[in-house]
Every structure is written in structure tokens, then in C-alpha cells.
Amino acid sequence: MNDSPDATGVDDAADVDDPTTAADSATAGDDAVGPGDSNPDLADRPALDVDAAADLVDRLVENVESVIVGKREAVEHVLVTVLARGHLLVEDVPGVGKTTLAKAVARSVDASFKRVQFTPDLLPSDVTGVNVFNQRTDEFDFRPGPVFANVVLGDEINRAPPKTQSALLEAMEENQVTTDGVTRALPDPFCVIATQNDVEPGRTYELPVAEVDRFTKKIRLGYPDVEAEAAILDRTVGDHPIDAVEPVATLEDVRRARATVAAVEVREPVRNYVARLAEYTRRNAALGVSPRGSLALLRTAQVRAVLDGRGYVVPDDVQTEAPTVLAHRIRTDAGAAGGDDVVAEALDRIPVE
Structure with a gap:
């Protein structure tokens, strides 16, 4: 195709x-940013x-x-x-x-x-x-x-x-x-x-x-x-x-x-849950999830909440998005291929508090 x-x-x-x-007038010393980081x-x-x-x-x-x-x-x-x-x-x-x-x-x-x-x-x-x-x-x-x-x-x-x-x-x-x-x-x-x-x-x-x-x-x-x-x-x-x-x-x-x-609300228990998932990957892989990965997981969970008609994130949103957001960032002894297993283990072993 x-x-x-x-x-x-x-x-x-x-x-x-x-x-x-x-x-046009930006220079190497300017702090010019585009509209994405830019969040303008x-x-x-x-x-x-x-x-x-x-x-x-x-x-x-x-x-x-x-x-x-x-x-x-x-x-x-x-x-x-x-x-x-x-x-x-x-x-x-x-x-x-x-x-x-x-x-x-x-x-x-x-x-x-x-x-x-x-x-x-x-x-x-x-x-x-x-x-x-x-x-x-x-x-x-x-x-x-x-x-x-x-x-x-x-x-x-x-x-x-x-x-x-x-x-x-x-x-x-x-x-x-x-x-x-x-x-x-x-x-x-x-x-x-x-x-x-x-x-x-x-x-x-x-x-x-x-x-x-x-x-x-x-x-x-x-x-x-x-x-x-x-x-x-x-x-x-x-x-x-x-x-x-x-x-x-x-x-x-x-x-x-x-x-x-x-604008979707992410309460402290959900933020803490994401941080504990990321920390688990760092303890159980040669290279775990970075803070950038944790932020990506929160942002995609916010989108998932909107798709479900909610203005707030619940742990289910995080669990739905985690496999596709976290796994490729992880390196194990098996290389990148081991990331899926680490994420599955994290979701199974890290309790929702």
C-alpha cells in the first residue's frame, strides 16, 4: 500500500x-520554541x-x-x-x-x-x-x-x-x-x-x-x-x-x-501509581522507563479518559495505555524484546493505592 x-x-x-x-530573526542564542513544547x-x-x-x-x-x-x-x-x-x-x-x-x-x-x-x-x-x-x-x-x-x-x-x-x-x-x-x-x-x-x-x-x-x-x-x-x-x-x-x-x-x-484531572494517587510502575521497570531491567516515559503515560491516560467521557484519569486508563507507551523504552538482557514482559509484570505486581 x-x-x-x-x-x-x-x-x-x-x-x-x-x-x-x-x-526569521531567531538566532542560536534565542530561546525560541515551536508551538508544541510550545504547548502554546x-x-x-x-x-x-x-x-x-x-x-x-x-x-x-x-x-x-x-x-x-x-x-x-x-x-x-x-x-x-x-x-x-x-x-x-x-x-x-x-x-x-x-x-x-x-x-x-x-x-x-x-x-x-x-x-x-x-x-x-x-x-x-x-x-x-x-x-x-x-x-x-x-x-x-x-x-x-x-x-x-x-x-x-x-x-x-x-x-x-x-x-x-x-x-x-x-x-x-x-x-x-x-x-x-x-x-x-x-x-x-x-x-x-x-x-x-x-x-x-x-x-x-x-x-x-x-x-x-x-x-x-x-x-x-x-x-x-x-x-x-x-x-x-x-x-x-x-x-x-x-x-x-x-x-x-x-x-x-x-x-x-x-x-x-x-485539562483532564490527574490526582495524586494516579500520579503515584505511574511513578511506581516506572520505578519497577528501573529495578527489573537494564534500562527502565524514563521520566519522559512516565509523562507520556499520563498524557495518553488523559486522552483515554476523554474517550471514555470522563474529565479525570482512573488507574484503568493507565493500565490500558501502559503496554504501548512503556515497553519500547525498556531494555533487558533479551534486548528490547523483553519490555513487554516487564510491563506486564509491573501491572500485575504494583498495587493500585
């Missing part, structure tokens, strides 16, 4: 504003009420399901990640619809979408952008890279060397990009959906731990069952259904829903 990239390895689905207007002022943004935010997610899920058959849970994971102001890592075999899923979400929200095909010869500047000398003006003009979009799909991110993978670190953490001493804000909202090839280990690079930790969730799509695959074949015999996807929400709807999520 993946589309072929153009010669530069980048696929445009929508135009984005010139990022130079966001921070979620507290000041008019939030949707909880029911309206839950209805928004339902509309988006139904719209994406017109393209992605039999993967409602995976679609929910994507939308939970977006509303939690995070990023998603999808590890799976080729051809199960990872690119189509990302495109369908972007089109459902009327968001800009760009795809980067990660390859061994891809350079960091191919992702973030580069300054090019303009002979007419006798000045350097910034040409933004594909990272300047609302939804950025990093296709087979582990095919590129660590230096190129790390080009996303600042963008994913601070919603900004710094090139030649100038910091430019990324669009709001901004979400990276990266896919990882897990069937050709001899031709891929391991993702840096610091980058893995920046992904809010890690999921697998898996193969469809027979009924779902038959439905996919029926829908794609003619025109691809992705071409017919129409927006059912605006970017402002997403921003307001994010404000709703940020």
Missing part, C-alpha cells in the same frame, strides 16, 4: 506555510467539552476506517498519540498499510502530510531543510525539509544511519528545527509517525535509545484476518479509497481537543 517517493525521497500531500515567517498556551485555547472531544475522535476513527479495515484499535492508538502531543513508532512487515494509515489520519484532519523514505544515503539536511544561496538577492534562502508538516511519515526509519535518524531529535522533543544557528517553529500540531522494518535486520540500523524514548507509543498493525483482507481487496480493485477521504475535522478542532486533554 506504500506510495513511491519522488526523486528526493519526499512525498507531499499538502503545502505548508513557509517556516521562515515563524522565526493550551490553557488559553478554548477547549472542547469532554463529550465533544470524544465525538471528534469517534468521527476521525470512522473516517479512517473507511480506508483501514479491521484496525480500529490501531487507528485509536494514532489519534491518542496525536491528542497526547506525541509521536508514534510502527514496527511491522512491509505492505500492511502503515503509509495509508498515516495519510488517512492527515486527510481526515485536513492536515499537511509529508513522507520521507529513509535510505542509507539520506542526509540530516534532507529531513530538516537547508540554506541555499540566492544569487539574485545575494542572500541565503532557507528551503524547508519535509519535517515542516503536521503529519510526517518517516518510512522505514531504521534504514538510515543514526546520524540521519537523530535529525528528528530536536523536532520531536521541542517542535522546532535549528539550522545554521536559526531556530524555526514547526507546524502546530506536529506528529511524526515512523515505520520500522523488522524483517531485514542485516540491512537496517538500530534506532538510538534517545530517539526511541521520544516516541510516545510503539505499535504493530499485523496482518488482517481473512474477512478484513477480502474487504480490502474489494475496496482497492478500482480507485484507492484514500483518494476519496474527506476532512471531518480541522486543525483547530485538534488543537482545542488537545486543550481538553490537558
